[in-house]
Every structure is written in C-alpha cells, then in structure tokens.
Amino acid sequence: xxxxxxxxxxxxVQEGDNSIINCAYSNSASDxxxxxxxxxGKGPQFIIDIRSNMDKRQGQRVTVLLNxxxxxxxxxxxxxxxxxxxxxxxxxxxxxxxxxFGQGTELSVKP
Amino acid sequence: EAGVxxxxxxxxxxxxxxxTLRCDPxxxxxxxxxxxxxxxxxxxxxxxxxxxxxxxxSGMPNNRFLAERTGGTYSTLKVQPAELEDSGVYxxxxxxxxxxxxxxxxxxLTVL
Numbered sequence: 001x002x003x004x005x006x007x008x009x010x011x012x013v014q015e016g017d018n019s020i021i022n023c024a025y026s027n028s029a030s031d032x033x034x035x036x037x038x039x040x041g042k043g044p045q046f047i048i049d050i051r052s053n054m055d056k057r058q059g060q061r062v063t064v065l066l067n068x069x070x071x072x073x074x075x076x077x078x079x080x081x082x083x084x085x086x087x088x089x090x091x092x093x094x095x096x097x098x099x100x101f102g103q104g105t106e107l108s109v110k111p
Numbered sequence: 112e113a114g115v116x117x118x119x120x121x122x123x124x125x126x127x128x129x130x131t132l133r134c135d136p137x138x139x140x141x142x143x144x145x146x147x148x149x150x151x152x153x154x155x156x157x158x159x160x161x162x163x164x165x166x167x168x169s170g171m172p173n174n175r176f177l178a179e180r181t182g183g184t185y186s187t188l189k190v191q192p193a194e195l196e197d198s199g200v201y202x203x204x205x206x207x208x209x210x211x212x213x214x215x216x217x218x219x220l221t222v223l
Contacts, residue, residue: 032210043115043202043214044154089154097142097209098167101154 012108019077021105023090026071030092034099035064035075038087047075047088077107085109113137115205115215123221129191132218136185136205142166143186144212145178149199160186193222 013019025033031052036044050057050064050073057064063076073090087106091099116135124130136143145157157176158168162183171178175194180186190197200219204212 034211036214041216043204043216046211046213049211091154093210096167097144097159097206097212098156098170099144099146099154099212100156101146103153 009103010106010108012110013080015080015082015109015111017080019075019080019084019107019109021075021077021088021090021107023073023075023102024071025073025090025092025102027092027094027100028068028071030094030100032093033064033066033073034091034093035062035073036089036091036101037084038089038104040086044089080107080109082109082111115203115213117201117203117215117218119218120216121219121221123223124193125223126195127192129189130193130220132188132190132201132203132220134186134188134203134205134215136203137207137213140205140207140213141183142206142209142212143180144204144206145186145188146170146202146204146214147199148202148217149196154202157188190220193220195222198222 034049035047038044048059048064061078065074087104089104091101118133143160146154148154156170159166160180163180177189200217202217204214206212
C-alpha cells in the first residue's frame, strides 16, 4: 500500500550546524507534501509545505526539497538551535485533505 | 486567533468502558480531521469532515468508533466499548481549505 517513511529515526547535531531530515514516499500520485514539528506534549506544528510542481521551497531557516524522480523529500534546517529539538514528521496528500504520515525523526540539538 | 483545542488532555479508562473525545476547530475552518498515533507508530488518518458531513471515513478502524460534528462546529469521537489497542494519542486538525492542517495538542487515551 501507499506509505511515507523516514530513513533515520534519530538525528543528533551540534548547535549551529545544519540539519537534514530525509523522507521517502511511495505514492507517485501525491501532489502535496508537508513537514511538521512535534514537541513533547504538543500536537504537530506546521513548518513548511511544497506542491508537486515545485522542487524547492524556502522558509525562515528551513528549506524543503522534493525529488519526484526518486520519491524523496528532505527538510533542511539552517543554524540548528536547541529549540529545534523535536520529532519531525513528513506527510503527503493526494487530491484531498487526508494526510499520510511517516514514522518521524527525532532531532536532538547538542549545545 | 485561538488554535485547535481538544478535551480532555488525558483519559484513563478500563476496557469495555466508553470515552468521548472533543475537538474544537479554529473558528471558520470547515474542514476537521481526526488522526491517532498508536504505540509510537506513525500518525494515522481516521476521518475528515467538511462542515457537518463526513467527507472521508476510510481510516476509522471499526464500528466501535463514532465521530460526529453536529452543526459543523465542534466534533466528538466516541469509542464504545474501548479495547486495549485503542490506547494512543488522538489528534484533531482543522483547515480552511484542504491544505495546511492545524493540529490540536491531542488527547492521550489509555485503556487498561
């Protein structure tokens, strides 16, 4: 069946370094992708999204890259800060509101 | 603007009991979604309301789960009777259009 998965369950980076979180998806019909950040005790918080007609989108300190050829999505966080420590989820959507989530990657930022 | 709110934040019940979870979406958001995360696995879709109508309920696990959204405002998700495997965190999300879903803090359900 369709699925979205993450390559690494945990990622540890030094404060100030750049972080890259990866995600693979299997449904080539998906046309919308989102990254969420979830802190302990809170719900997923929207970070950035990208539509399938784009391959790159930038936000504040974050960049999402979409490679439809290999069905790969990545989230880049520049100058990672302790406040970025959280679990990051990628999700995909296909012509509707239903989101399919990956397993999540836990990002740990060392001071 | 107030975010999505959910009640209760935690619920501990015994197997066979009934529990009702409530979600208040962001004002003006016609789309309301329920998701759940069970045993540390990925977050899974349960169903989608557009106003008071069920747009997609393909993720509802079985007939022990009943979701309602009377009047197209808040929604409830009732589990009756609850089973051990229903334990997890239940999230509600809302959106103005079928994108950019804003999530609530979740309700952690523990079935003993």
